[in-house]
Amino acid sequence: MSRYNARVVEPKWQQAWEQANVFKAEPDTTREKYYVLEMFPYPSGRIHMGHVRNYTMGDVVARYKSATGLNVLHPMGWDAFGLAAENAAMDKGIHPATWTFQNIADMKDQLKPLGFSLDWSREIATCHPEYYRHQQAMFIDMMDKGLIYRKNAVVNWDPVDMTVLANEQVEAGRGWRSGALVERRELTQWFFKISDFSEELLGALDGLDNWPSKVRLMQENWIGKSRGLQFSFERTDGGDPIEVYTTRPDTLMGASFVGISPDHPIAKAMEAENPDLAAFNIEARKGGTTEEAIETAPKLGFDTGLKVRHPLNPDWEMPVWVANFILMEYGTGAIFACPAHDQRDLDFCRKYDLPVIDTFFALDDATPVANTAFVPPKTDTVQWIDHFAGLDQATGQDAVDATIEFAEKAGWGKGVTNYRLRDWGLSRQRYWGCPIPVVHCPSCGIVAEKKENLPVELPQDVTFEMPGNPLDRHPTWRDVPCPSCGQAAKRETDTMDTFVDSSWYFARFTSPRADTPTVMADAQYWMNVDQYIGGIEHAILHLLYSRFFARAMNLTGHLPDTAVEPFNALFTQGMVTHETYATEGKGGRPVWRTPDEVVLGDKGATLRETGEPVEIGPIIKMSKSKKNVVDPEDIIDQYGADTARWFVMSDSPPERDVEWTASGAEGAWKHLQRVWRLTDEISEQGDDGAVDVALEKATHRAIDEVTKGIDGFAFNKSVAKLYEFTNALAKSSASGGPRRKAMRTMAQLMQPMTPHLAEEIWQTLGGDGLVTQAAWPIADPAMLVDDTVTLPIQVNGKRRSEIMVPKDMPKEEVEKLVLADDAVIKFLAGAPVKKLIVVPGRIVNVVV
RNA sequence: GCGGGCGUGAUGGAAUGGUAGACAUACCAGACUUAAAAUCUGUUGGGCCUUGUGCCCGUGUGGGUUCGACUCCCACCGCCCGCACCA
Numbered sequence: 001m002s003r004y005n006a007r008v009v010e011p012k013w014q015q016a017w018e019q020a021n022v023f024k025a026e027p028d029t030t031r032e033k034y035y036v037l038e039m040f041p042y043p044s045g046r047i048h049m050g051h052v053r054n055y056t057m058g059d060v061v062a063r064y065k066s067a068t069g070l071n072v073l074h075p076m077g078w079d080a081f082g083l084a085a086e087n088a089a090m091d092k093g094i095h096p097a098t099w100t101f102q103n104i105a106d107m108k109d110q111l112k113p114l115g116f117s118l119d120w121s122r123e124i125a126t127c128h129p130e131y132y133r134h135q136q137a138m139f140i141d142m143m144d145k146g147l148i149y150r151k152n153a154v155v156n157w158d159p160v161d162m163t164v165l166a167n168e169q170v171e172a173g174r175g176w177r178s179g180a181l182v183e184r185r186e187l188t189q190w191f192f193k194i195s196d197f198s199e200e201l202l203g204a205l206d207g208l209d210n211w212p213s214k215v216r217l218m219q220e221n222w223i224g225k226s227r228g229l230q231f232s233f234e235r236t237d238g239g240d241p242i243e244v245y246t247t248r249p250d251t252l253m254g255a256s257f258v259g260i261s262p263d264h265p266i267a268k269a270m271e272a273e274n275p276d277l278a279a280f281n282i283e284a285r286k287g288g289t290t291e292e293a294i295e296t297a298p299k300l301g302f303d304t305g306l307k308v309r310h311p312l313n314p315d316w317e318m319p320v321w322v323a324n325f326i327l328m329e330y331g332t333g334a335i336f337a338c339p340a341h342d343q344r345d346l347d348f349c350r351k352y353d354l355p356v357i358d359t360f361f362a363l364d365d366a367t368p369v370a371n372t373a374f375v376p377p378k379t380d381t382v383q384w385i386d387h388f389a390g391l392d393q394a395t396g397q398d399a400v401d402a403t404i405e406f407a408e409k410a411g412w413g414k415g416v417t418n419y420r421l422r423d424w425g426l427s428r429q430r431y432w433g434c435p436i437p438v439v440h441c442p443s444c445g446i447v448a449e450k451k452e453n454l455p456v457e458l459p460q461d462v463t464f465e466m467p468g469n470p471l472d473r474h475p476t477w478r479d480v481p482c483p484s485c486g487q488a489a490k491r492e493t494d495t496m497d498t499f500v501d502s503s504w505y506f507a508r509f510t511s512p513r514a515d516t517p518t519v520m521a522d523a524q525y526w527m528n529v530d531q532y533i534g535g536i537e538h539a540i541l542h543l544l545y546s547r548f549f550a551r552a553m554n555l556t557g558h559l560p561d562t563a564v565e566p567f568n569a570l571f572t573q574g575m576v577t578h579e580t581y582a583t584e585g586k587g588g589r590p591v592w593r594t595p596d597e598v599v600l601g602d603k604g605a606t607l608r609e610t611g612e613p614v615e616i617g618p619i620i621k622m623s624k625s626k627k628n629v630v631d632p633e634d635i636i637d638q639y640g641a642d643t644a645r646w647f648v649m650s651d652s653p654p655e656r657d658v659e660w661t662a663s664g665a666e667g668a669w670k671h672l673q674r675v676w677r678l679t680d681e682i683s684e685q686g687d688d689g690a691v692d693v694a695l696e697k698a699t700h701r702a703i704d705e706v707t708k709g710i711d712g713f714a715f716n717k718s719v720a721k722l723y724e725f726t727n728a729l730a731k732s733s734a735s736g737g738p739r740r741k742a743m744r745t746m747a748q749l750m751q752p753m754t755p756h757l758a759e760e761i762w763q764t765l766g767g768d769g770l771v772t773q774a775a776w777p778i779a780d781p782a783m784l785v786d787d788t789v790t791l792p793i794q795v796n797g798k799r800r801s802e803i804m805v806p807k808d809m810p811k812e813e814v815e816k817l818v819l820a821d822d823a824v825i826k827f828l829a830g831a832p833v834k835k836l837i838v839v840p841g842r843i844v845n846v847v848v
Numbered sequence: 849g850c851g852g853g854c855g856u857g858a859u860g861g862a863a864u865g866g867u868a869g870a871c872a873u874a875c876c877a878g879a880c881u882u883a884a885a886a887u888c889u890g891u892u893g894g895g896c897c898u899u900g901u902g903c904c905c906g907u908g909u910g911g912g913u914u915c916g917a918c919u920c921c922c923a924c925c926g927c928c929c930g931c932a933c934c935a
Contacts, residue, residue, distance in 0.1 A: 670886090717862075720871035797914095
């Protein structure tokens with residue numbers, strides 16, 4: 001008997017696939033296509049179990065769809081720009097390009113042994129000039145279409161590293177690397193006009209039926225549409241009126257004061273003559289952006305001394321306060337406060353002793369507001385005390401609509417729709433990113449680079465010993481003639497946010513070597529991505545930016561109208577988790593230990609080398625910092641790729657986290673070995689022409705259920721059905737012929753998950769060609785039904801007995817059999833039957 | 849605070865209105881073995897007794913709808929995720 005040796009078998013089949021070129025995708029308009037894509041990886045240099053799970057899911061889909069006859073595109077590339085390469089350059093003195101390309105090579109070496117059905121001929125890396133030159137070309141096209149502009153924006157500035165920091169790089173107000181206090185600094189930055197698409201991006205979410213509703217909801221909230229009234233308050237001193245925006249104009253009679261942001265032009269203008277206000281504003285702007293900071297930040301206010309008149313009653317004057325909770329970026333940067341119906345306003349008014357005026361009550365309770373604002377859902381009907389638009393009882397929503405109409409008719413306000421979504425700032429003051437192809441000319445101003453001069457390539461000769469952007473201090477790179485007038489000019493030194501790179505790579509995959517960003521015919525054929533698979537962490541930014549970019553590419557002629565919504569179906573997979581292990585270090589602080597270092601025994605865990613006790617911690621996402629990682633390479637060395645693939649597909653539903661356990665991996669391996677032993681045993685049996693109905697039925701049930709599992713993204717169920725099928729086949733007393741046939745079907749059904757073992761079985765049992773290229777088996781509906789069924793019998797909803805009946809026995813006869821059943825007679829105890837429910841083929845319920 | 853999700857044996861999970869616990873892991877017992885590993889077979893939600901084709905209880909808690917509820921509805925408890933001073 002031969003033992004299955006994955007180390008020999010797996011490379012053999014990978015070579016066979018490569019030689020037969022089976023994963024190469026060619027457009028073929030006579031065939032229906034299927035584009036499956038997993039979010040491409042950042043080339044950190046090491047693959048991890050999360051990658052294995054993500055890419056195995058995509059591979060299962062790709063291999064299955066291919067077997068069903070579709071022309072599958074399943075490409076792979078690298079999200080290769082980004083900060084980590086610059087950090088490596090600073091830490092180790094390696095050039096970002098060297099570091100990145102080495103990592104790509106290393107990761108490719110680690111990925112290949114997993115046997116994914118990838119078309120490597122379409123590989124792309126976003127840091128390659130052959131990729132980013134097209135990004136630059138599209139940038140220029142988008143500039144021409146008015147989709148890109150420049151404006152001042154506040155950034156986190158690290159004065160020591162002389163660089164802009166992302167929000168997550170600011171820790172407790174300090175730069176994560178330098179430790180310097182971070183400053184807010186205004187810089188002129190480039191922006192995509194994504195806000196022009198707010199309504200479009202929101203409305204189109206409705207059509208994304210095959211996206212998780214969770215993701216759609218997150219995007220909806222992120223876009224944050226609201227409808228309200230914009231109007232202005234006249235000032236008693238005759239100064240510029242204060243324009244406010246409110247979503248609750250119906251509460252205008254409950255106004256207590258007008259609040260403006262510390263960044264509001266009026267507040268800023270007053271700083272000059274009012275040092276107290278200037279000091280207040282500095283304090284108010286400080287507030288951190290962390291969760292706790294916001295939750296615990298006290299509501300602070302400063303009375304400007306200004307007064308405004310109520311728009312409906314000129315005799316009603318109210319004060320203007322600067323308040324730290326009002327954002328300049330949203331609405332008009334100014335509000336009117338209605339403390340009776342807004343908790344935040346109420347807290348503020350109680351603190352500064354401002355009036356609180358009720359405007360409506362619940363229908364059954366007219367108690368004035370004390371310290372809890374009355375904020376019913378907008379759909380609730382409430383009673384109004386004195387509504388200026390003449391309402392007595394109405395829902396909040398109706399009142400808002402009526403008020404907007406009233407104000408518009410009276411001419412003192414207008415209905416306005418606001419969105420939370422802000423324009424996408426794409427400037428990064430960094431080296432390792434796509435250069436923005438723009439030149440600053442002293443006479444012509446901002447001029448786009450000529451397309452024939454693309455790519456604007458990153459200079460190779462840069463150093464990272466000094467802080468700041470290497471492009472800024474490069475001796476010659478910036479110096480170029482103006483593309484328009486030819487006189488000496490300077491290049492833009494900002495590079496693009498790496499989210500730009502990942503916003504169109506899926507389109508580039510459709511024609512990865514073309515001279516233009518895309519080729520219409522190819523995009524027309526391959527787009528959209530039929531199944532996109534990736535992490536939930538990209539639910540908002542990456543997916544929203546990509547949806548915007550597809551529209552922008554369409555407007556600039558780079559994508560067809562049919563591809564503005566680029567991902568037909570989205571699946572977000574769970575993480576791979578593992579127990580954490582720690583020994584006690586100095587001062588009781590945990591010293592994290594890798595699973596390799598730990599032995600799990602009956603009396604708890606101990607350290608392999610010293611026997612020191614080990615504390616078993618919570619099961620969390622595999623991460624380097626907690627050392628709870630299992631290296632896919634080690635698993636492949638020990639068990640082979642198929643075991644790793646099988647394990648990550650089994651047990652947990654794919655959208656949930658899966659816990660990696662040594663025993664689980666071992667179990668997966670044992671099962672594959674068992675399937676092989678069974679194959680071996682069958683191969684020694686003769687190939688007779690016998691027929692075994694029971695085994696045939698089991699086979700068709702397996703085909704049916706495994707297929708349903710894959711179709712429904714329930715790979716764990718497919719795996720369970722394959723276990724069942726294996727058990728059935730192992731126990732079957734059928735002769736060699738039927739068993740051989742069943743095992744060949746097993747190989748086909750296993751192929752998407754464990755392709756190497758499947759090929760080996762297929763070959764051993766005389767399958768034709770490669771199982772990877774074999775047509776997916778189809779279940780015969782006639783084989784899925786049994787002639788007799790077991791009907792459970794319930795008495796008053798409790799299962800008491802069961803009967804075997806032919807599957808299509810008429811109801812009346814079933815009823816007779818049921819009433820004659822011993823157990824039924826016993827439980828009826830002579831009581832009359834009130835009702836007899838027969839669900840054909842399923843169940844019978846006798847009600848007394 | 850707002851929005852969303854989840855809660856089933858020792859464990860991962862299955863069952864989306866019709867026999868709760870498929871399948872797997874772990875554990876235990878048996879076979880094989882000098883022994884161990886591997887493999888194979890079997891048991892395993894809890895309780896009760898009269899040990900049966902037995903009875904009672906059981907899907908976070910309490911209620912409701914239904915002939916029938918893990919599944920649908922209401923309230924509560926717990927955990928997880930996302931967003932957040934958005935006017």
